[in-house]
Amino acid sequence: MTDSPFHTHLPRNAKESVAFMLVIAVISVNTIPVVIGGLSAGFTLAMWTGLLRVVPVLLVAVVAVVLLTMKPAQLLTARLVRPSHGFRTRMLLNALCSVLLISAMMTVVGTWIGTWQVSAEPLKQFALLWPRNFAIALVIEALLAQPVARQVMRRYHQRVDARAALAAA
Template sequence: MSDHHKFGTHLPRSAGESLLFVLVISLISVNIIPVIISGLSIGFTLDMWLGVLRVLPLLWVVVVAVVLLTRKPAMWLTGLVVRKGDSFRAHIFADTLCSVLLISVILTVVGTWIGTWSLTSGPLVHFFESWPRNFMIAFVVEALLAQPLARLAMRGYHRRVDRRSDATAQTA
């Protein structure tokens, strides 16, 4: 499959599809990343996991908002790294890297506030200790799990839509 074809089948084609894409990625990410980060910070216990589950709905809404807020800056950064003729993989890697970079900066602070239900200076004071680990965890989950699964879902969705469209065109 050509790189040009992958841009049209593996990625959203409309605003509605983009929202669905973000929702799939964020649902996967928000169920894995905070659990790993919290577990590494305070230990992997049932209490830790239940604590993450309690804040998950709010955290998910905040994650989606941060993704939408950082989308244009991430695209601008990605444009500094890749060019139009670069491969699909190069574009996806750079976009994932730039997106996770920006999102992780914000969520290292805001996510801690949500997770602890406390607006303290702690996440700011310890930012440079916490952020590199948080970034790497988020990048690995995004690059190896969340985004590939979302692209796979998008590809399956586009196959069904395109088949339906082709069948409609043939009967017309």
């Protein structure tokens, strides 16, 4: 364990990393497409029910894209982080780098999933679609999905650490 006050906020092993990623993915898949779809087609019941049909496919796609972009995002984050940066700054930079890569891929893949067809349209419209999608995803990731996932980890680690302390006593 580290002496950082935030040592409980991040996954400590592979199983926890999967849980952490799933919390973020579930929140993201249930909020980001709703905002993007609402801005594109209007916030209607039909738009929302249409999104509900693709959520399972989007969830799989998001997890796959996160896994594909994880290492490049970590490398990019490492180039930006300085030893003087605190935990919150590091998390914000990590969110920025992750969302930059994930939103670029999901702008194309998400459109294909949402329309149920693979076409060149999201590539043609990329310069128009991606900046908006990136901004929406960054706000949701930085202010909602990642903080919630870190709190889930913190509470889980508090319980695990308390049990370990009782067992050691």
